[in-house]
Amino acid sequence: MFHDRRLARAAAALYFVTWVTSVLALPLYGGSATDSTAGLASRASVLTASVLEVVLALAVVGTSLLLYPLLRPHGPAAAVGYVALRTLEASVILVGVVAVLPAVARPATTASPGLDPAVGAGLHLLHDWTFIVGPGLVNPVNATVLALLLLRKQLVPRFIPVLGLVGGGMVATMNVAVMFGLTGPIPLLAIPLFAWEICLASALVLRGIRPNSPGKHHSPALTAGVVA
Incomplete structure (x- = not known):
């Protein structure tokens, strides 16, 4: 149990690292991914932002690896899927x-x-697209996978995965619209997904990942109906 709490708290710490690095890196690029007409910032600024994004990618993968042993007993397929999707997200960021x-x-x-x-300008544009595809599209999918597992197995308070599901849907929909040129980025729509990660990290620190009713037994039919 102590080992599980340490893993949960380490994962929460890495979530914090992802917030800090992602928030700091974006403006250092000089408007990349938020303003298609803005040029890159100075050399030093872009290099600093790139280092932050490398740290971001490592932290993204780290969260999934730390959560994997905690999630696997409750849903092996979802646990592996979360690691795979977070790795994919990190790979796109590094590209x-x-x-x-x-x-x-x-x-x-x-x-x-x-x-x-x-x-x-072409390289700048490629970076902008990776921002849309990685954090913009892959991240909402991995959030949805994790939120569904947490919700169906009641591993954290119910409102937390609900935030993830709502926020993931909103961010994914916005970025699909951005891809097709129907709208520009709308930062306010990312608030629920950001809140989901904050609340999840808080739950990891305070209680870890465990069923609300550890002693409750599920019927075979119910267990078979739960998507891992």
Whole structure:
């Protein structure tokens, strides 16, 4: 039990790392992914943002790895799916980092990369798309997978996974609309998904992951009907 609490609290700490790094990195890029007409910021600013996004990607995977042993007894398929989806999200984030770095720097030198402006703009655009696809689309899916497991197995207070389901749907819908040019990003729509992660991290710190009624026995039919 003590080991489980340590894992839960470590996962909560990594959720905090993901919030800090994602919030700090975005403005350092100079409006990337929020304003299609804005150019990249200075070399130092973009490099700092890239380092933060590398830390973000590692923390994203770390949350799923720490939660995996806690979730596996309650839903092995969902636990593996959450790890896979978080890894996919982190991979897309890192693709964006690698894409944007050549636009501002060359390795082992402080000299300008000397790229054609059109090439730099293309790399910038690729980074913007990874922001939409990774945090914008994959993240709501992995949040939904986790929220469904937590809700059906009653592993945390009910309102927390409900926030995840509502927030995931809102963010995914917004980003699909952004993809098709129907709207620009609407930051307010991300608030429920952000609140879901804050509340989940708080629950991990305060009570960990465990059924509300540990002694309650489920019928075989009910157990078979629960989606792992």
